[in-house]
Amino acid sequence: MTKYIIILAMLLCSFAYSQNTLKVIVKDSETQEKLAGVSVRIHNSTISGVTDNNGFLELNSIENGGQKINFFLLGYVEFSLDVIFPKQNSEILNVQLKSSEEEELDEVIVQSTRTSRTIKNTPTRIESIDAEELDEKANMKPANVSMVLHESTGLQVQQTSATSGNASIRVQGLDGRYTQLLKDGYANFGNFASGLSILEIPPLDLQQVEVIKGPSSTLYGGGAIAGVINFISKTPKEKGEYNFMLNQSNIGQTNIGAYASQRKGKFGYSILGLLNFQKAFDVDNDDFSEIPKSHNFTINPRLFYYPSENLSFMLGNSFTKTNMEGGDMHVIDGKADANHVYFEKNKTIRNTTTFELGKKFESQNNFKLKQSLSIFDRVINIPDYEFSGINTNSFTDASYVINRSKYTMISGINLVYDKFKQRNSGILNGKSFTTGAYVQHTWDVFETVKLENGLRVDNVSYSNSNFSKNQTFFLPKISALFKINSQWSSRIGVGLGYKIPTVFTEQTESVQYQNVQPMQNVKSEKSIGGTADVNYKTELFSDLKFTVNQMFFITEINKPLVLQNDGVNSFFMNASDPVLSKGFETNLKFIYNEDFKLFAGYTFTDAKAKYLTGNQFLPLLPKNKVNLALIYEKENNFKMGLEGYFTDEQFLYNGTKTPAFWEFGFMVEKTLWSNFAFFINFENFTDTRQSNYKRVVNDPHNKPTFDDIWTHTEGFTINGGVKIKL
Template identity: 25%
Template sequence: MILNKNYFLIIFLLAGQVFLRSQERMRTDSIPTENLEEVVVTATRTLRQLSSLPLPVTLISRRQLQQTGVIRLDEILDEQTGILMTPDATIGGGEGVQIQGISSDYIMVLIDGVPVVGRSSGNLDLSRLAIGNIQQVEIVKGPSSSLFGSEALGGVINIITEKPDSEDISGQVSHRSATFNNQNTSVNLNQRRGKLGYSLFADRLSTDGYDLAPLQDGQTINPFYNYTINGRVFLEASEKWDIFASARYFFQEFDVSPDSSEETDTNLHLRVTQNPGTKSNLQYEVYFTRYTTNEQIEDPVNSDTLIENDFDQRLLRPEIRYNYTFGPGNTLSLGAGYNFETLDRSLFREQVSFESQYLFAQYDFKPAEKLNIIAGARFDHHSEYNAQLSPKLSVRYDINPALAVKGSIGSGFKAPDFRQLYLDFSNVAGGGYSVFGKEVESEGIERLRENDELASLQVDASELGDPLDAESSVGYNLGITYKKGGLSAEINLFRNDFRNLIDTRILATKNNGQNVFGYINRERVFTQGLETDLKVRLLDNLELSAGYQLLFAYDKDRLEDIENGEVFARDPQTLETVRLDRSGYFGLENRSRHAFNVKLFGEIPKWKANANLRAVYRGRFGITDRNGNGLLDVLDDSFVQGYTLVNLSFGKRLFEHYSVQIGANNVFNFQGNNPLAAQDGEVLINPGTEIFAKINFQF
């Protein structure tokens, strides 16, 4: 019935648009020439030309989003250099984004410059963010706390929605069908009449889910459906005043009968821009967001409620920003804001709230024609933790018009959040894994033991309940870029030093093969390595790009223990206990030493067709310490072997306003195996090949 309604909606909307053909305009999809005027706003919170930035920034264009056929943010991020989406094997059904080896807790996600909240089970679920109305995605790598606060220690991902630019009604209606009965319908409308513009976007996604544990009852991901509705208004009230207003609502429900699982995400955003003069600019912004989940687990025998898990997070943030331009390439930015956040969760001991005030300043200037310097700092005063100062310095020097060097250094601070302290969560919809905050992990493990759900404990019992400390970091990036004609290349060296890093680890394994996760301080941790990106225009309509990341991520204390000869492990081949050396220490969990991607985009204008082939390789990574020596070494048996996912799609325009697209993700049907599965069981890390087809009507 739901599917029939879905198709009825498509037919109705398509028929309605036939009457608008007098207002239709045709959009071209050919590979554009190199556009040096592409701008980003996330890196400096002002408009900056992408090719001139002194920071490592990745830009994902609308063209790339459309031609790959992806429908959710996490799918496209996983194909970018230096960015990984952690698979199901690591967090029991959820995925989190990792940048330069830094976990998702330190990556801030924004929509039009304001934060997305809702880390109810650890990672921020990026699969709930539809991309049908996205203009571009901007990714700033490295510490960005000087502008965005403590959650941006590892980087920022900013989703920029498209802005109406035509006086005629324009937009598209599309439907995509894929494996696992994955059905996605989206409608996007835009219009600008004089000084007033509006944009409306609606998206519906449903799926039958999939199963990563075929030998167990139930499914790993249960059937679900969700809706996204977003409306935006743009008004040029006068020559000096602009107004932007946005409202977004997301609703998701899992089919876990007789249990229930619902999720909502509401965002209200108002921004008023004042231009008192040609050199100055003021922005007044108010943002409110609320994220809720509601889960009830019932006894199938007597229908009693066994677990009720309600989550209600609210954030109110007013902010004011001022920019003054002294001259070309010389801008001072000042800002101040206030955060008030509450979190009410049934599994917390009590409702929690905090407030903070912050000030930030940034000076972007060119002391010489070829030299650009950006210096900034942010001061945060928190109701629960000590005040913190987060400075950052970025420099770029243009050796010649094609070659430049750039570098940055920045610091940040992050205290344990309430989730890391008090979370007591079991996710039925995600396969039954559990996550315990530090303050409740002892009683959580004991409860599982009393309920006869615990198969084995993966850590020493004496470590349970040890307090978490606040963490701080310093990040460095140094790179060189080359851009000339159809060739561009970049090499970036990075290092991030953390003290008291808070990371996830596996505390125990349940009888059903799922994991119990907790939190731990890594006393002194660093991630370092290099990233390379290459893009070349092979022909007028054929473009090749490739990227590679080399990553080392270690606990400094464990390195010292190894150098002192204090770490031992049992060799599974010889059954002898051996002393580990430096080469035997693999590094931090869930970090791959090598990651590689290659993409080929091509078009045949004569046929109005395009095709692309994308391959992403992730090197082997370990999930947890299994031999009890407190670190992940090469003798542990918790490694997921390296694998490659190959994705492809083909698109063709039909007639004047229609286009079709077919494709496959994970072409070679890689499924892998979770090494932590029970001896007589099997747990996969990927559901297999996804085949999709899409029809689109543009007007």
């Protein structure tokens, strides 16, 4: 009996000894910050856990023998550790995880702040649309970037013409004139060119798009009240890149585009070429085009010279020519008669020359000089009326960046010249000249707290045939980033902005500037605004990653310019009470097994014109918008996406309210032999369009008027094509 008791005791001791304990502390390999929320799992076992706020975790009941321990945290490289149990001692293991951003610097370095910082370490809130997402959106609309922006939370692409399709970008509910559009940091898309700007920026050569919402005047001056959108081009690398795209749609659009770039030794080049052909399209058979007949050509060569690794030069020239004709389908087809006479023609030529010099110093400081000259020539024709002119824009910026271990400082000066010359009457001639100086300091107070403050001083002279004015603006801005732990972070920022007067707005664009009078005794609009957000990321399971961003915004524009009408002429005046826009954005992202991605965005916007009596809501602005996208992707093999968008009721300029609506899209792409991809896109397959509710065109047929555009005009479209990447 004693023998059996001894054997049983030995078995119990052996069993107890085989139930081992593992204690770990997990830290960031770079900052040594203790990481909370790290998923730790014993391979081929049900034993798992999550680190606490001190990065600590204890796992029990681990069997004897060699065990593989897996560590997962969103934003970090997955890590595995082999441990043999029982261990010789019970000390706590220290595990260090490497940030995945260190593996993907090309995607996370932001250029709009000019400081070479990652999004993770930038106090200014920046949203980056990367090359992969841009490639997906190019399947939907290869001709321009309107689809990229239309489907982003908090952004609204507002069509301004029923027949020509012109559009502008609204950020957080504010008119397009309050958003600064940049291409590679150059500001060449303002005033007369604004209504066609996004229609003439192709996505084929873009590396990323950066969106800064809220006041952004410290680095970019006037016009950045609502925010900045910077379209950033690809640059040549040692390995050449050669892309080709062919697209065809059921509504008569053909797109042929090519992009090539490479660096060899001290020289590099890139070139983009794009041809767009569009037949006039009338979806509701009312004899008026929903999409105009158009021909568009773009060529953009750039040359790069690298005398040394610390010195570079770039010289580029972008040329775009567009002819559009919309209106009565009989007139477009050359069959005009007494009852079919209406048309709207737009002919534009845009030429932009850019030069850039970059110099890096051994101290890690760098100097950059940017200069551009843009000429935009546009002619608008409708029956018995023509409006045409040339907008000349010159932009020069010189900046110096000081990089230190705990802070970054950028300072610079810039000069902006803008002149519009109207043909024939010259009644709307005008010009402006801005001299600006700025400084911005980013300070890593601690690893968990980073502050950014800046100040800009602009002196602006602007004039037209009626008056001239000179104003000086002081534009401070302050932002802060709080990295609470590895899962939680928060940003807050506030600043001032301004916008000098211009007659070129969404409203005047929609009437082809007919009977618009030159400004007289008006002042620049001034603003104060801010944003605050909270970010959270975690792994719900080992294969399911989750992130959420909750952002709040508010902007007040004082002395807003308001278009008035006396029954014959239209003119601008400063309102006594402000425009106030406030609201919030919610963005959710789920990633399952790296193959399935679900994006959900919600925007609530409460924007009011306080100078109005009665209904103060801004027109053509939904209070609620929802963006949904489900994507399945096997890299370099297969891609499929389903998207849905909800737009709430909107008020029109006449005070009537539109219905709310949903729209859906579906896209499939298949890659063959690594280089060839075939795609097909079903856009708005529920056929949501304005003419389903009411005709956009109002009689009489030979002298029509048009309703405000508040949703799609073309309805359901299908397009497909091929992409070749060599």
